Amino acid sequence: MATVSVRSVRKAFGSVEVLHGVDVEVADGEFVILVGPSGCGKSTLLRMIAGLENITRGEIAIGGRVVNNVAPKERDIAMVFQNYALYPHMTVRDNMAFSLTLLNAPKSVIEEKVGRAAGILGLEPYLARYPRQLSGGQRQRVAMGRAIVRDPQVFLFDEPLSNLDAKLRVAMRAEIKELHQRLKTTTIYVTHDQIEAMTMADKIVVMNGGNVEQMGAPLELYDRPRNLFVAGFIGSPAMNFIKGRIEGGVFRAGDIALPLPSDPGQAREGQPVVYGIRPEHLRLDGAGVAATVHVTEPTGSETQVIMHLAGSQVVGAFRERIAEKPGQHLHIAPDPALVHLFDEQTGTRLN
Amino acid sequence: MTEAAKPLSSINTRVDSEVQGGVTEAEGPQMMSWDSHTRRWVVVYIPLLIFLFVLLFPFYWMGVTTFKPDSELLDFKNNNPFWVANPTLANINKLIFETDYTHWLVTTMFVAVGSTFLSILASVLAAYAIQRLRFKGSDYVGLAIYAAYLVPPSILFIPLAQVVFEMGLYDTSFALILTYPTFLVPFCTWLLIGYFKSIPYELEECALIDGASRLQILRRITLPLAVPGLISAGIFAFTLSWNEFIYALAFISSTENKTVPVAILTELVSGDVYHWGALMAGALLGSLPVAIFYMFFVEYYVSSLTGAVKE
Numbered sequence: 001m002a003t004v005s006v007r008s009v010r011k012a013f014g015s016v017e018v019l020h021g022v023d024v025e026v027a028d029g030e031f032v033i034l035v036g037p038s039g040c041g042k043s044t045l046l047r048m049i050a051g052l053e054n055i056t057r058g059e060i061a062i063g064g065r066v067v068n069n070v071a072p073k074e075r076d077i078a079m080v081f082q083n084y085a086l087y088p089h090m091t092v093r094d095n096m097a098f099s100l101t102l103l104n105a106p107k108s109v110i111e112e113k114v115g116r117a118a119g120i121l122g123l124e125p126y127l128a129r130y131p132r133q134l135s136g137g138q139r140q141r142v143a144m145g146r147a148i149v150r151d152p153q154v155f156l157f158d159e160p161l162s163n164l165d166a167k168l169r170v171a172m173r174a175e176i177k178e179l180h181q182r183l184k185t186t187t188i189y190v191t192h193d194q195i196e197a198m199t200m201a202d203k204i205v206v207m208n209g210g211n212v213e214q215m216g217a218p219l220e221l222y223d224r225p226r227n228l229f230v231a232g233f234i235g236s237p238a239m240n241f242i243k244g245r246i247e248g249g250v251f252r253a254g255d256i257a258l259p260l261p262s263d264p265g266q267a268r269e270g271q272p273v274v275y276g277i278r279p280e281h282l283r284l285d286g287a288g289v290a291a292t293v294h295v296t297e298p299t300g301s302e303t304q305v306i307m308h309l310a311g312s313q314v315v316g317a318f319r320e321r322i323a324e325k326p327g328q329h330l331h332i333a334p335d336p337a338l339v340h341l342f343d344e345q346t347g348t349r350l351n
Numbered sequence: 352m353t354e355a356a357k358p359l360s361s362i363n364t365r366v367d368s369e370v371q372g373g374v375t376e377a378e379g380p381q382m383m384s385w386d387s388h389t390r391r392w393v394v395v396y397i398p399l400l401i402f403l404f405v406l407l408f409p410f411y412w413m414g415v416t417t418f419k420p421d422s423e424l425l426d427f428k429n430n431n432p433f434w435v436a437n438p439t440l441a442n443i444n445k446l447i448f449e450t451d452y453t454h455w456l457v458t459t460m461f462v463a464v465g466s467t468f469l470s471i472l473a474s475v476l477a478a479y480a481i482q483r484l485r486f487k488g489s490d491y492v493g494l495a496i497y498a499a500y501l502v503p504p505s506i507l508f509i510p511l512a513q514v515v516f517e518m519g520l521y522d523t524s525f526a527l528i529l530t531y532p533t534f535l536v537p538f539c540t541w542l543l544i545g546y547f548k549s550i551p552y553e554l555e556e557c558a559l560i561d562g563a564s565r566l567q568i569l570r571r572i573t574l575p576l577a578v579p580g581l582i583s584a585g586i587f588a589f590t591l592s593w594n595e596f597i598y599a600l601a602f603i604s605s606t607e608n609k610t611v612p613v614a615i616l617t618e619l620v621s622g623d624v625y626h627w628g629a630l631m632a633g634a635l636l637g638s639l640p641v642a643i644f645y646m647f648f649v650e651y652y653v654s655s656l657t658g659a660v661k662e
Contacts (some may be wrong), residue, residue: 052556073562085557089575098571099561150561 001186002063002076002153003028004049009058011044011210018044020210021058026203029184031177035197036207036233043158045207046190050079050156063153078147079156082163084139086131086146092118093127096145117148120179137168144179155180157189161196173199194234198222206230224340228347231276231340237304240282240314242275243344251275251341254310256289261339265351273350276340279304279317288333291316293324305330410638416631417442424627442628443636450618451607452633459610460640462524462599463592466531470588471581473536478543479569483555493544500537507533508601515602526602527610531592538591539584546580546655547573579655582648590641611637 004026011019019041026032034042047053049060051072059066067075078099086095093114094101100110118124121141131139140160147155160176161169177200180187191197197204198218206213206221206229214226218234225231231239244253246269251258258275260267267273291307291314298304303322307314307330316332324330341350416424418438423430430436446452480486481493511530512521520526550573558568574581599610606618615633619626645652 050556050560052559072556072560077560079557079560081553081557083551083553085551085553087554087558087572098558098563102562102567146561 001028001184003061004063004154004186004188005059005061006045006049007059007061009045009048009060010056011041011048011053012056017056018210019048019056022207022210022212024205024212024215026186026188029186031180031187031189031200031202032205033189033191033197033201033203034205034207035191035194036213038192040207041210042190042192042207046079046156046158046188049154049188050077051075076153077156078150078152078154079158080140080143080147080160082159084131084143084163086139086142088131090130091127092123092129092131092134092142092145095131095142096149098146099150113149113151114145117145120148120182121145136164137172140164140172141175144176148179148183153186155185155187155189157187159191160189161191162193169196176200195236198234204234206233208233224349225276226349228274228276228342231342231349235278237279237315237317239276239278239340240312241342242277242310242312242314243272244275244310245270245272253312256310258289258334259336259339261336261341261351263351264341265349267341267350272344274342274344274347276342277334278338279315281335281338282314282316282318282332283335284318284320284331285333286331288331290329290331293322293326293328293330295326296322296324298322307332410635413631413635413638416627417635419628421628442632445626446619446629446632446636450629451609451614452611452636454607455609455611455614456637456640458524458608459593459612459637462527462531462610463589465524465528466535466592467585467588469528470532470535470539471585473532474539474543474584475569475574475581477536477540478547479573481540482544482547483552483573484565493540496537496540500534500541504534504597508597511598512601521602522604522608524608527592527595527598530598530602531588531595535588535591539588542584542587542655543577543580546577550576579651582651583655586644586648586652589644593637593641 004024006022006024006026008021008023009019010017010021022041022045024032024034024045034045036042044053048055049062051067051070055068059068061067062075062077087098090098096114096117097110100113105113114127115124118127121144123138123141123145126134126138126142131142134142140163143160157176161172164172173196176189180200189196189200201218203216204218204221205215208229213233214221214230221230221234225234225239228241232241242251242253242258244251246252246260246264246267248269249260251260251273253275289309291309293305293307294313295306296303297306298321302317302319305316305318305322305324307316309332314332316330322330339351342348343350415433415435418435418440420437420439420441423436477496481489481496511533515521515526515530520529554572554576555568558572563571594612595610596612599613600617603609603613606614609617611633615630615637619630619633
């Protein structure tokens, strides 16, 4: 177990810079998820921590030791790849034992460690099989087993669940989280799926275009996104945004008026702002604004309604059953305590 | 190697689509049955048979001639040229007991195995370095190696003869073992570059993190996965060395050091007399090792030319 520090790290491929000075601190035993759209540099950052890409500028330290010029094998890390990267010509046992055999570990130690990892992951019946004889979820487990056997200081996961089907993904998500709770090894996990990030992480690092947009606990990001990008990225269904301006103590867009949050912060009268409200923070209210129903999507536990409001598309998630047909009006009101205001120009949070 | 694989696979898919097309069209009510059965014969079986005939007839001729007594061999008026009336082992007997044929076979085998081994060793290291280490200018090195392949042996053997002489290797098997790689290494290197490319790079990255060195990765991950590629490179190198003619003719002078292709031509033709029976027997026996070699590895050979690593 160890801390990981990423200090003003830059990465350039030729003349193209893909990381523009990234700072991330990972505490000992923490589960940190790097999340962002594809091409945001999250995988590159992970590969730099692993030592598979060199560091153009800045430094990375693992356990207090700067590892910029340390070979991957000497960083004491284990990595799980998106395609599992199991050695196809070796059995599950040999795959898991590979790193130990390279260290010339005695047979009894290898047996014991592989046995223990297989026990943790429920892989005992498959030890003699080849990767091609396993299902996707089992392969994923072998890849994790290979990491566990090494008992590394840091686990690195590179989109490990993206090749699995939806149901298995949910199951493996819980499994990885449980594994982390059990082993308490510092973990850095890359994904583009914000639900994975929300459900598993101690700390989420939202990246976009080679920069860190925001870093914090999942609910902190959900409750107080620092800018429009994070607000739109975290949460499903995504936050609604309505463009307008502040006039006379309320938010106005076209002919509708919506209440401002109790503490509007830096928002000034007359300023063009983006009004953000999560679908689950809209409620039905006879005194609210009228929105035109476009599509209703009942899921049983809740109903998602896509509506048109002041020229914008707005999604609402309601516990109530919605009887309104498309074209009819629904009166909705936002919860003022849960409204987010963003600067229209810079996209930064105002309240 | 994909260039070589393309025609093969395109023929396959064409055959498949024709066969499938025939079946579905036969099921369609408006199609006449002519379209399925006859067409399949015309576009698939008959061309295949012609192809087979062209390929196999020389072997048949070799075989038939080997067992013909001289009387039948030289008199086509009174004998069927395509058949043997009174088979004899005299030609084979003459070949094996009256010439150094067994010795030639051993020499050829030694040369072929030696040069194949050397070439594969050099090619593996070269291909791995070019494909995986991606050092500066690796692309150009790859091209340069290929350019060496384009120099025809009929030009290269003159300067090479000088080298062979200077090194005191003239008229030894080593003259051939060391010169054959000039054309084997480029081909094998390119074949292996293509094969290494098909092995997911993530496997090597994973091994790198697992603590393997470059050589360990090559030995324990890449090479085991590249076995089909190694085998087809090996078969190719072996066949080329086994059949090589110009260098063997130029660098070897004594009868006992000759390789089979050169020896049967220079030792079994005396003046303008062709010992056809023994010649054909020599050719037939000489092609057997290669045929046996292919027989064992044909599946690897095909899979390496057409497919990649399967997990």
